[in-house]
Amino acid sequence: xxxxxxxxxxxxxxxxxxxxxxxxxxxxxxxxxxxxxxxxxxxxxxxxxxxxxxxxxxxxxxxxxxxxxxxxxxxxxxxxxxxxxxxxxxxxxxxxxxxxxxxxxxxxxxxxxxxxxxxxxxxxxxxxxxxxxxxxxxxxxxxxxxxxxxxxxxxxxxxxxxxxxxxxxxxxxxxxxxxxxxxxxxxxxxxxxxxxxxxxxxxxxxxxxxxxxxxxxxxxxxxxxxxxxxx
Numbered sequence: 741x742x743x744x745x746x747x748x749x750x751x752x753x754x755x756x757x758x759x760x761x762x763x764x765x766x767x768x769x770x771x772x773x774x775x776x777x778x779x780x781x782x783x784x785x786x787x788x789x790x791x792x793x794x795x796x797x798x799x800x801x802x803x804x805x806x807x808x809x810x811x812x813x814x815x816x817x818x819x820x821x822x823x824x825x826x827x828x829x830x831x832x833x834x835x836x837x838x839x840x841x842x843x844x845x846x847x848x849x850x851x852x853x854x855x856x857x858x859x860x861x862x863x864x865x866x867x868x869x870x871x872x873x874x875x876x877x878x879x880x881x882x883x884x885x886x887x888x889x890x891x892x893x894x895x896x897x898x899x900x901x902x903x904x905x906x907x908x909x910x911x912x913x914x915x916x917x918x919x920x921x922x923x924x925x926x927x928x929x930x931x932x933x934x935x936x937x938x939x940x941x942x943x944x945x946x947x948x949x950x951x952x953x954x955x956x957x958x959x960x961x962x963x964x965x966x967x968x969x970x971x
């Protein structure tokens with residue numbers, strides 16, 4: 741579904757991505773691992789049209805490199821940024837409503853689905869999002885993106901700063917997406933969750949992909965883990 745070839749990205753004169761090649765198939769969870777500053781978040785922003793880049797980004801065979809973020813979103817790619825970006829003065833329900841494209845009819849997901857997945861959101865349905873905990877805001881951001889019925893969700897550090905119980909909920913959320921045929925590009929630092937739920941893992945270092953393979957292959961690759969992942 742997503743096919744990235746020889747992707748280079750820049751912040752002004754700073755060359756951040758150096759010839760990234762990557763694929764994400766239908767209903768597949770692919771984890772993009774690496775240390776801070778390795779280029780993982782820039783890869784997500786390049787896909788969404790948020791940074792200057794060169795190379796090819798194909799979505800379902802269509803070239804999307806150079807498209808504006810809203811155009812990429814309307815093609816069926818959802819993006820959950822690291823900073824969550826909820827609307828603090830709107831209620832949980834209003835935030836979810838804003839995530840819908842059009843009337844929401846024909847979507848794989850409903851408000852009831854979101855509340856069933858994260859019952860805490862149902863309890864907070866009429867609460868302003870800005871007063872909720874970080875974990876609750878992360879649940880809301882994930883669900884708001886899902887309300888747009890994307891075929892691929894790019895999720896940047898969804899478990900950052902969350903309690904272990906909430907991390908478990910996020911893991912179950914990602915498995916639910918896969919069961920519904922939604923593809924996931926998971927940008928994550930926590931090896932535990934990434935290795936447990938991913939079909940494939942890719943490790944990034946200095947703006948390039950330095951490893952691609954299965955979680956089992958990465959577990960067996962001591963050099964890659966030590967050189968590019970462990971602190």
